[in-house]
Every structure is written in C-alpha cells, then in structure tokens.
Amino acid sequence: MNAPAVADTDDLSIEALATRTGVTVRNIRAYTTAGLLPPPRLRGRLGLYDDDHAQRLALIRELREQGFGIEAIRRIFGRAPASVWGDLVAVARSMSGSLFASETPVVVPAKAIAAKWKGQMTPALLARATKAGLMRELPDGQVQMLSPALGQVAEELAALGLPLEQVIGMQETMARTLRTVARHWLRTLADSLLAGDAIDAERTAQLLEKARPLATGAVQAAFPVILQQELDTLLRKAA
Template structure:
C-alpha cells in the first residue's frame, strides 16, 4: 500500500463518527447535535456524507460537561468559547472540577469503617440509608469498604438529632433537603460569578480560580448569616398557624 494513502495515527484517532464521539465522551448523540446547532461545537468535517469529529470536539464536549454540571447556561458556555483560547480550556476544566461540591466546604473529611458508622446510631445506618447519604454528597464509599464523611460536623449534628429521638432516616432526609438547597445556592453563586468573569474581552483562568477561591468564605458567611433569620421567620409562621 502506498504510504501516502495511510493517514497518520494521530489523524486516524481524530476521525470519529458522531456515534464514536458519543461513546468516547459520554455525551449523547442528541446532545452533540444540539450543541452543534447552538454553536458550541463546530460542524464535523465531511468525508462524503459522513461527518467526522476530532480532538477539538472532544475537548469542547469535556468542558461543556464540566460547566453544565456546575449550572452554567448555554450562553455562558458560548462566551467562554468565544473569549477563552483553546490552550486555557484544560485550566478552566480544572477550575470547574475544584469548585464542584466544595464552594461551602471547609472541613477535613474523616474516614471511618462501616461498622463504626453503624455503631454511631445504634445500628440504624442501613445500606439503603448510607446510599442516600452518598447520593446526597454527604458521604463517599471508598474501595476498601470504609466510608469518608465529607462533613464530620454534619455527622455530629445527625448524632445529636438521634439523641433527641429523631430517627436516623428522618435526619438524613433533612440533610438531603439541605444539600439540594445549598447546591442550588452554590450554582447560583457560580452562575453570577461566571457572568462577571465573562463580561470582559478575554478569560483568565488564573483570575477565575482566585476569584472563586475568595468567593468561598463569602458564600459560607452569607449562608451562616441568612439561615438563622429565615429559620426564625419560619418558626414564627409555624407558631402562628398552630396557635
């Protein structure tokens, strides 16, 4: 075979059908086409009637997934692609990952055995309840069977609620609601910051990381300041209804 007829390995690796791109990135074919229509992905290179996708599509989809997970909208992501050079995309992905689930996190996680965890609540911690706590983002099961408590303080709160007679299932239910609410708050903060960061002509990943790092204690302080006020207002409303 003529050597010129054989594409280089790097070129061959870049030639992905839309189904191959979906399998490679974990993004559905439907979403790939939707992102293309929205202008987030460039059209594929055509070989006859077959559309072929390359490294840029893979990189863009990786960044899109990370930013969508953080609550960034389509328009915000489009502005990132317009104003951030491709060389900065890995840095932006790293920033997005570092912020994920940690905007309010300031504690050092604690690892405990599953047996010790169950003993904390007099055997109430069933595999089903542990799965719910893991899904809520409050705990993480490790490969060796131990459990990482991402917020030891929350664990102590659950223990204190159990001591007051509240079933562990109810305590976890309360924490699930709190986790969902705070995740919504965190994503709103991130979207607001993103709008500010994307307001200029260029995006600086270093400045982005610095701003998000400074925003963490401010966000924590805002939640700590607002929650007691809102809790008292809701308590007053409840007492008026039961009076």
C-alpha cells in the first residue's frame, strides 16, 4: 500500500493545507512543533506548504486514526524509510480491532440486562463496567458486551451468591491489571520493531500475528500459578 493519496499541492497556506488534508490548523502547528512535520517555506512572513507536507500530514492522520501516538510516529519517521510508511499503515489497519480480540461482541438491550440482574445493574454499575472497558453503551441505548464469555463468568459468580457490585469490582481489578500487562507487552514489541535502522513491514505483521497466542497463552498459564500462590498465602495468614 502507498501513502494516502492527496492531490498535488503547491504554495499552500496553513489554512489551505488544513482544508486539503482535513487536519486542523492547530494540529498542523502541533505536529510541526513536535518535529513530525517540516517547517513551512517562508515567503516574507507567510508560511507556505507543499505536496511533501500534505503527503506526510495525510500519513500522520492515518497513523493517528490507527492509534499510533506522537512518539511512535516520530520514531517511525526517524527509523523507517519513506518507502515502507504506507505498508506500516496497511499493517496497522489490518490488525486494528481483529488481531487479539477472539470473541464477537454481542449487543444486548439495556432492559434485558436490567431484567437479567433483577435490578442490581444500576446506571452507576453499568458506567463502571463501561469505564473498565468490559461493555460499551451504544447511542441507541443498547449495550455491547465486548466479551460474552466474561459476561457468562459474571453470571456464574452471581449465581454463587456474590452481589453484582462485587463481581464488577473483581472485573475492574482484573481489567486494570491486565491493561498494565498488555501495555508492557505491546511497548516491548514496538521497541523491538523500531530498534533497527529500518522497519520491515512483513516482519512486523508476522511478529504481531505470532504475539497473539503467545500473549494470551502466557496469561492463561501464569494466572493459575499466581492464584494458587495467593491462596496459599491467604491460608497461611488465616491459620
């Protein structure tokens, strides 16, 4: 894939560049200050931008939409040749939303959730579950269960007598801890990919694809061991 197509430009003002690329003037200035976009050519006091600025800005926009941070984009520009920039966007686009997520989300009417939990699912608890990233409230008032299996676990815990508030609290703790683990794993992978003089888009795709079973397998393998260790510690303290 090549970089996002932008019509030829020549001697554009910052306002015209913003109109052409769909990036705000404020963000263009911010990207320039951050070193992602070269400074404009000056004609007197007027800053002028050209096709190179527009092409790079279109790529920045694409990368930002795929979730890349400013520092990550800076490192990509600094270490990856321009010839692979478009390939990296293609990899990010193809992986986004589909690489690690193994379940298909299920949309459930809010009334159905309220009925299932017999009044325990208050707006406050639903907001907590949403904030933890376990559910998503849709504009039409329905709720998207991002992990139906996790919802089933919650129901089974409730069947054992745990109040819904405690179940959501357990899931909040789990989500918070696993989010930290995930960030560390992904940052380590990103650092590895950006360590060389150039980025190999094909190797990037292969590494990310193989990382999926390794990451989820590591959590599945480690959690029972840690759970048993914590149980043993709890029993010793209670003795």
